[in-house]
Amino acid sequence: MFAETALNVRDKKVQGLFRLIFGMMTVLLIIPVLVIMGMLIYKGGSVISIDFLFTAPTDGMTAGGIFPALFGTVWLVAVALLISVPIGIAAAIYLSEYASDSWFTRIINLAIINLAGVPSIVHALFGVGAFVVFFGFGTSILAASLTLAIMTLPVVIVSTRESLQAVPQAFREACWAMGATRWQTIRRVVLPNSVTGILTGVILEVSRTTGETAPIMFTGAVFFTPLLPQSVFDQTMAMSLHLFVVATQVPGVPEELPFGVALVLIGMVLAMNSVSIALRMYLRGRKKW
């Protein structure tokens, strides 16, 4: 009764074949990541030291450390977040919890999607025109961070909105039916149950912002400055631009130096991504419904 027919045998073979194809594609996906990491560690690992992280470049950027760039990137990302996170979360809450489905909200949604698709170099030029020149911030951390913030806003909005909408509608309705206002419902039911998801999105955002080069290179990041920024109106060095500079613009840089810079940059990004992954795992383990 359960004997294998020729058809069964063929089905099994086909099934095995597809499994193999899909599996191979997955492996193919991991290879570049492993190669990049492997090469960076192999070629640049020897450069990394406490001194490298905490001293300024010397000898026309062919030696020394990366501290001004590291410090500058932290500044740029922090200021960009201070701007984009409150605005993005507020906008996402409005779109998800208050706005009804109308032509107006549809236009806003369309704008957000399109904003996310604008190439970063276009954002950079907008930043120069708007913040450096028009608002008169000059090339400064403020101008660069504003540019970064505008570039990352759509992502903050979209990820926050997704986290909010993952909270079942039945919870909101139960809360409204008790006489709670929209805001009371958001504060007591929606936000407490989406905050981890929102944070995850924000951290992913940070890691993206860290690596951006184009938006900052005309608006606030400079080739070289031995001075650390004192305020948001100063210029600063940044990791991503520094990597570009030592890799292509300065003659006589030892081969391992750019790899070391890249390794630190990618390390920063990976560290932040792992925090985000850890949060997500925590979220999954703490399922509330």
Added chain:
Amino acid sequence: MVEETPVAASAPILSVKNLEISYGGQKALSGVNLEIVENEIFGIIGPANAGKTSFLKSINRMDMFTPGMQVSGDIVFAGHNVKRLKNVYALRSAIGVVFPLPVGLPMTIYDNVALAPRLRGVKSKVDIDIIVERCLARAALWDEVKDRLNSLGSLLSGGQQQRLTIARALSQEPILLMLDEFSIAVDPVTTMRIEDVLKELKQEMTIILVTNLVQQANRLADRTAFFLEGSCIEINDTQSLFSGGASDQRTIDYIEGRFG
């Protein structure tokens, strides 16, 4: 709820005149006229799509949250026309709602029941403790959860969550309790326990019981309405309705299980 001049105390707690509900032009319920008096259990039976849930939504103004839902006609609750009431929040907090699928909010059992008092500004921990214990006890849940008030309400079993929902509704100190097919996801034993709870609650509040179980209306309701395909076919004394006194053949057919 002090916005309009209340009418005489002898008036019904809820009076509905010429109620019509539609969704984006599509009629869901029309021509409903009924009055519900204090401390009665008013049963509503009828098959799916009869308009029962829409009826409940129109009373506590949840139509505001339902896109496309339009309500016309007069609904006067406790002397106030609900459509003209500005403070819909006070209206809703005076009406407890129990949904078909139990909705334990994703917070602790304690916080579920403490939510309504907190919303209306009760601050003292002692006061809230008292309310939580009393409401859980009245919903016949206290003994089962008193040792784990800080575990999640949304992870209780279906039957327990439904009793938690009732406790939460009671914590609103409602004058009207509306139950929408509460037993749909609840085991028979819990259903019986909740029915006993309702019989006691009747002393203190008015109850509208929408039910998918015809016999549940028979067991609990003082009067019962039969809704069918968007209209109210008949309202009658439950006893006479179930002892052959129904005036409409469709009601008799539905009660005897010939359709629905």
